[in-house]
Amino acid sequence: MNLSVKQKIPLKIKRLGINGEGIGFYKKTLVFVPGALQGENIFCQITNVKRNFAEAKLLKINKKSKFRVQPACSVYEACGGCQLMHLRYDKQLSYKEDIIRQSLKKFKPEGYENYKIRPTIGMTEPTHYRAKLQFQVGSFSGSIKAGLYAANSHRLIAIEDCLVQDKTTQQVMNTITDLLAKYRLPIYKEGRAHGIRTVMIRKSQATKQLQLIFITSKSLDFTDLIHDLLETYPEIRTVALNINADKTSQIYGEKTVILWGEDTIEEEVLDYGFSLSPRAFYQLNPQQTQVLYSEVVKAMAVTGEEDLLDAYCGVGTIGLAFAGKVKSVRGMDIIPEAIADAKANAASLGLTNAHYEVGKAEELIPRWYKKGYRATALVVDPPRTGLDSKLLAAILRFPPSKMVYVSCNASTLARDLVKLAAVYQVKYIQSVDMFPHTARTEAVVKLVRKSKNFKS
Structure with a gap:
């Protein structure tokens, strides 16, 4: 390592990283600089040195990106809640597609070079969206x-x-x-x-x-x-x-x-109402949730014959979009209040084909499968940690014919696709901007089983 803490260096920013930080190379050493943008020439000071990389703070921009804008928020730099408000919004959308590509390149799931990554669906007014x-x-x-x-x-x-x-x-x-x-x-x-x-x-x-x-x-x-x-x-x-x-x-x-x-x-x-308890999970951006769930419905393309499994179901919002169009829906969540809401929501919609239980997906699904249940369609919307290894094993042992993966973390999505791609063909990845001005993005992945040569 040829850098030390407090050292001041010039740097050319080559790209943006998964946390929205600028990335450059100083004598072959990777340097991360929050607040810097791709294409900028900057002067920065090293704040942390690790074995394979260094971190720095931005001191001066010698050559500014033409896509840099003045953040409208007075506490933007201090707060840290947003990471990309200094980047023009249309370029934020492009960045979020690139984050998916970077993650795929890192983990290299089968055939990733040919995955169709659709342009990010953004907001017309990307402010005051967090409900x-x-x-x-x-x-x-x-x-x-x-x-x-x-x-x-x-x-x-x-x-x-x-x-x-x-x-x-x-x-x-x-x-x-x-x-x-x-x-x-x-x-x-x-x-x-x-x-x-x-x-x-x-x-x-x-x-x-x-x-x-x-x-x-x-x-x-x-x-x-x-x-x-x-x-x-x-x-x-x-x-x-x-x-x-x-x-x-x-x-x-x-x-x-x-x-x-x-x-x-x-x-x-979409076209139905539901109840929310205080602790129950629901998406933070209701306007874009309409877009996100519409994309899930399009990706699943139900025929009416499906037994649908809704893992990490929350109050049932994704599964309820399908309940009147499939043979059955089963869901689970670890928060009891969420499952109580899911049951009440299904009842209020007059649905008799929806079943919900409290528990972890990685424990309940294998238990259901042992009792003879077989899902023909699966939707997963896991936390940022991605799919639990036990759940992934259960999916691969009895893979439904089609699957939609809703991800809020491109890295864990790409990691999980390494195993899923052995069984499923990735038809496309649709990025949806649920969190404008942040480095986070949401993705809807359409997967179709490659072969029927699996246990049933």
């Missing part, structure tokens, strides 16, 4: 603020006007911080004080209903605060409390209780 806010709460010299931790730190950046957050949820959060101060509710501080740690606010795009969770390290009385909130925001339908006393990075504790209001709020996607 779910999840801010940490902190005390700053006696005043209470809420926001996000700076990248790779526990330093809270106060945010009062987030450019990608739904405006109403941001307004409610600002009101909550004022009320926390008004009623002198205690604020959590690592290792020193118990109190409120995080606030989650979710808004339904269809009904405009609001749902809140206060995450605290101990039980607190929110009666007066809730009263004031409801006077200002009558659209609030649920206020819940989750207690997490553990000293971990996990946001939620195990139990969530309703302090006020209804158990769920109502949302819609």
